[in-house]
Amino acid sequence: MRDKHAPATMTATIRSLDELTELIATRRRLYLRWSLGPEKDLAASTSRDGLTGVELPGLSANPLDVEHWWGQRPLRTWAARRLYDYSHLPHVRDGRVRPWLLSGRETGDRGPDNEPLLRDVEPLGWVDEQVIAEAEEEVARQQGSWGPLARH
Template sequence: MTTLEAARGTPDMVHLRSLAEVAELVRLTAPLYVRFSAGPEADVTTRSRDHESGCVLPGLSVNPLSPEPWWDRPLEHWLARQLYQYAHLMTPERFPWVLTGEIAGRGPDCEPLLVRTTPVASVDRAVVDEAVATYARVFRPGEDGT
């Protein structure tokens, strides 16, 4: 059984297969976050660590799926950007999954650090592929926005 198959079997976790399904979930439940790891069961005993300093962080490093109030573009664009930015963390042993929890602090990249987490959904690789394609279509990376 692969890690992703195991995550699909986690009680109360749905498996999201499209960016539209992720958006629907975010519209229904907020705040939500995404984490790329071996999954919720593995993260029960895992501590996030800042790779540059070696410091152990006081929560799981995550990225927000719920957009900031200033975001005036489609939700799918926000989601594509959030998934695209961390798609490089995806490996056969690591996959994206959606969770909620309590913010215990911020990491070195200002990312939320969650404690008392609740797994919500696993995210299919096809969603990450869709996010990468959407990102390439709707954003202009590298341009100065000032």
């Protein structure tokens, strides 16, 4: 259920990978969601499994909290990876799909990609296309083989 005090639209925009990294460093329980935006998402407060069409009991989103196994690796690289993992979605779903930052309460359920499902969502800001480009550059500098989680 949407918090009646949460804004229906967002005016804030995260404009750099460094800005996203700073938010991850200073705040817990942030999530990233790729969709048409909070105005549409919060009207339904649910997601659908793309394969089966099953309605999920909350909005699917990717957590940005750093896992303990990440150790002392650069937080900027963590932020880039979390953004880059689903950067294929505008190309395979709908060109209007964009990433946005949010907070919310995890329902305890998981989506089909093992992502948390959220209720009481608070939209925090759009993620600018420049941040995606910076994430792609950061990923390209890594030594391993790595790509978005695109399915064919």
